[in-house]
Amino acid sequence: MRRMIGCALALLVLLTGCGGEAAYTADDLRALLDAGLFAGDMEAVDSAVAPLVLGVDAGTVTDCVCYMATNTAASADEAAVLTLTDEAAAQAAEEALRQHLASRLEDSRRYTPAAVPRLEAAVLRRSGNTVLLAVGDPERLEAVVDGLH
């Protein structure tokens, strides 16, 4: 009996592991916005424009929700959830976003020093064929993202 329960538990753990983390969605982005993690006015960016601005291959993006601070000269805050065609595309998008963040950081060191800590604490996560990017409050951002799923 004990053996059967143990096997059932092991099986349950395995199944949970195989299922992986849930994909990121627009609801996750909304939760980040509602958590007050971003400074200034954050406005939605058209889903056709966002991949171009973020440096992601638009041909691999099936859905995109993106918000950016309108005061681009003083704030680098932004948040985006992208859904890609497949996991390989998501991996490529993750790398492209990593380069995007590096470029933003370089710009900020020259022109917007206040944004540097926020960019250094940026969160970039991939789950399945989705990718989440967020630049915001360096003290709280990572914990809030971890609590999404």
Place this chain on the structure above:
Amino acid sequence: MRTKIVLLFAACLLVLLVGAGVCNISPDAPPELPDDEAGELSEDPPEPSSPEDGGEVPPVAMASGQPDTTPKDGSAEDGGAVIEDAEQDAADSAEAPAPSPEPEFPPYTFGVPLEEGEPAEDDSVFDNAAFLGDSRTEGFQIWGGIHTGNYFWKRGISVFGVDSEKYTFDVDGETLTMLGVLGKKQFTSVYIMIGINELGYSPEEYEEGLGAFLDQVIQLQPDAVIYLQTLPPLNDQLAIEHLSDHDRNERVDAFNEVIVRVAEAKRVVLLDTASIYRGEDGQLPYDMSADGCHFKGNYYPMWGDYLRCHVMDPARYFYWREQAAPAPDAVEVTEA
């Protein structure tokens, strides 16, 4: 028998007479002349004179478009003088070159803002456009509503950095400066808004840099319509809080005067984009910006709308560029 011959002869004569009369009878009779001229014209049609027949040679025709001021004998009492006038008129028209046709394009004066026209049917007019600029152009790409074209902006870029490796773009796997991009691909139109990062320089320095930049753009993009945009104003109250000491409208206004001069000198289209952001007090309205310089997202679409209503016909552009081109320096010919 004799009677028949006579009758036959009479019939033939009648036919001949009628036939001659038919030539003179036409359904379109010449219009009746006013009473004061009736009977004053010669019955013989006037014939143009030419030098070969010893007739009087009319004076050389005036330059095209100029009125013919050849003196005429206006007397209507002397039929011979009228004939001479008619002959001279015919000679004038025969020898005078046709006046040049009116230009087929509406006039455009470089240095004057392009007039508003009907909005473009759709944004495909921007498909092969290049939008060059700084962080304001970044905002324009993100929120301006024109989701086509090619954007080359960098935060902090100035006219002095357009060929600097500090500001590069990844184009087809190559890392290029802004000028490098223009040398790699040909665009149909090039929109330029640059200058807000140069407010710490003097207007003279800015003019020199902007002029040099335009020279290179024109050289690299010979078939493109080049648009130079005026700089939207700042909000001085917000600028005092958020921007540098030299970021004030007084300097922006001076730079816009430079832009007008450069647009005229380089013969490119001037777009007064600043006009759509200028309040009655000459400032960028307070609620349009958070830092006094960059617009809030919902104030960028009006920039896109402005561009849609100010599109220059390339044929018109190149026609007037050629018309306004400076005359080549005269070549001094020295005798051997």
